[in-house]
Amino acid sequence: MKKLYIVGIGPGAENMMTMEARCVLEAADVICGYTVYVDLIKKQYPDKEFFTTPMRRELERCRMALTSANDDKTTAMVCSGDAGIYGMAGPILEMQEQFPEVDVEIVPGITAAISGAAILGAPLMNDFCVISLSDQLTPWDVIERRLRAAAAGDFAICLYNPMSRKRPDHLAQAARILLEQMNPLTVCGWVRNIGREDTEKKLLTLEELMEEKVDMFTTVFIGNSHTRNLFGRMVTGRGYEI
């Protein structure tokens, strides 16, 4: 069978991959992915064929992976974090119609919302939203609408792609929109370089977040009305009477 696996490899540290993901990579003939991620794992698999494309060449990468599987090579497309959350599972399934003989299987991984939360404490202990602040594929007015809805619902919020060189003020804009409805002292936090040796983290208030400078390797967490800073950990109460 012509087989393509889309594999979430987690935040980067090899031991944060599932055993299933590692088995799939070991069994694959070809590993495809974004150049930076593939470089991270290349050394461990000296006998594989590698296909990579740089940033923003996602569709080319997907076509490459489907073509490789169609050529009877067992192929694994790697995604950082999870394959289905802002990953390559969506576009590959949309493109699969053109490769009807290829069987696509998705292997889940630890996304930054989960790995970052574990570093900060337990910010997502109750209902939460995940929102990307990148307006490359989603119009900014849709993102604004989602931020307002998240605040209206008193969700804990996890923000992906909070800032980049091209979008230096997105995080400040997002914080300003949330402040229309939320308490300025709401507990927030960020984590940078999750799953690497130089992981950094910080707790701060929503008001302070407006002035905060972060980068594209950072994941931001915004508490709900029941989130507290407990001895440096960000913890969203679920309603237990402790």
Place this chain on the structure above:
Amino acid sequence: MKKLYIVGIGPGAENMMTMEARCVLEAADVICGYTVYVDLIKKQYPDKEFFTTPMRRELERCRMALTSANDDKTTAMVCSGDAGIYGMAGPILEMQEQFPEVDVEIVPGITAAISGAAILGAPLMNDFCVISLSDQLTPWDVIERRLRAAAAGDFAICLYNPMSRKRPDHLAQAARILLEQMNPLTVCGWVRNIGREDTEKKLLTLEELMEEKVDMFTTVFIGNSHTRNLFGRMVTGRGYEI
């Protein structure tokens, strides 16, 4: 050091655990958890001590785990899915003040939103919400408010605890609330017994979801306005032009 790990063991299948989680369980003296989950892994660790409590005895379980770590036994508290999403990370961190010598570390795992999405296709490819329909700890009017907010934001939605014997109509009520704002033909899906041999899944519309009977082992996914049923897979478009 007195050490307590809170470990997300994923949906159940052993190979969906991270390698980090397995290493922590192997190194622990004591494994704590909900009786049903601990029974799943007991056989693999014949030389451990086990502390379990049944359903709804979460706080007792947390205190047991902290006490065990405080008695200088390296302790692992296991949670199904992820430790920080409706898991034990929150209440343990809230209780930690009473055990100041215990160092708590959270080991993330694959939550049902991620593992279930991988089975259905790619329903969470863009911004999404996770909402539990259990009103045991969150009042139902807060849950209703969050459902309305999620619909207003055109989020993809993942529902945990959609139904139980005590709450047989929660899923129908939730669907009715979403239908106030959403298209009745919105693509939805559910997955039952994720990570087990008898996994079941189904795609249906939001209108059909209102009549659907599921159980507490089921995770429900509701698409946004860009979600399609592509040859039996539930796929939320992210905006790529395929």
